Amino acid sequence: MIKNEIPNYAAAHLGYSDEELQALSKVSVKFESGVVPWATWESENSSFGKTFREWAHYPKIFPLFFSSDHGVHWESRCWPNEINSPYPTFFTWNRKKNDLMRRNHNKNSYHIPHPWINYRKKHFPMLPDNRLGTLVFFPHSNATTTPVYADLDQYINDLKSLPEKYQPVVICLLSDDIEKEIHKKLRKYGVPLVTAGALNSQGFVDRFYSLLYQFKYASSSNIGSHTFYILEAGIPFFLYGPYPEYHIKGSDAVKDGKQDLRDYGDEEDIKNLEKLKELLTPITDTISPEVSSMAMEYLGINSKMSRFNGALIIWMQLVFHLDEVASLVLGRIRKSLART
DSSP states (O other): OOTTOOOOGGGGGGOOOHHHHHHHTSOOSTTTTOSSOOSOSTTTGGGHHHHHHHHHTOOTTSOOOOEEOSSOOSOOOOOHHHHTOSSSEEEESOHHHHHHHHHHHOOEEEEOOOHHHHHHHHHSOSOOSOOOSEEEEOOOOOSSEEEEOSOHHHHHHHHHTSOGGGOSEEEEEOHHHHHTTHHHHHGGGTOOEEEOOOTTSTTHHHHHHHHHTTOSEEEESSOOHHHHHHHHHTOOEEEOSOOOEEEEOSOSSSOSEEOOGGGTOOHHHHHHHHHHHHHHOSOOSSOOHHHHHHHHHHTTTTOOOOHHHHHHHHHHHHHHTHHHHHHHHHHHHHHHHHHO
């Protein structure tokens, strides 16, 4: 495969080779992460920049001068990187978090619909009829957080033993885990492996939906951003296997050791998370109205922010920060020259 070439998603059920996984997990094409430098990583990563710009009719040639949620989260905690952002404007699809950012942290916070939703409805409006099997999202790690399984062998064997209508099972890995060579540890189980590619690629959203739309069902042993994207797209999702235990080391925002949910949200948040876990635990081939309602709430679908008003806010941030555009672009040019 040519480096960074997107594999044939129609063959996703066969999985990707190690070479394909590793190539997709890196940004190696010029401007793949955007044509301008990122003012904040939160509003750009995992194709947020691409989808925010389409939602706001905002050109690729200008940076986004605001911060945002960096995924879809059950918790309402306002994180240090968000509170300390140099830009006063903040976008979130979490209604409760929006109130906290305004009330406790003096941010110009706005509750908006997640930018992926508008993008999906336009570019991936219909599920194909010929979908097959279950796409399993493997719990991912990051620089400070690692999921730990009590018995990974048993979990994989249980996946392979799911009823026939959920077969074949294919595991999807995040690029961070491919860089840590988790894919090589999973090869021994004989389950096909795939990925939606590098999170800092503006093509991540397209790869995600192109991959997901090959499957009739989706599953994971944990709740993450993928859970809400899947449900919104109309694909049944179920939790399966023991919920992984997360270990933290080296984070500036939470203490080291076993993950404590109270570091992420309050009692109300945790109660809602447990309710969602309970609703998603049965193996299913449908999406219940209650599950759909909760997913839509976490995605901000019921936001009162219109697309026009959201676009106006984004454009106004550009006006307020025009002096920074030149410095950001010059900074990128200097970095490019330094590498040559």
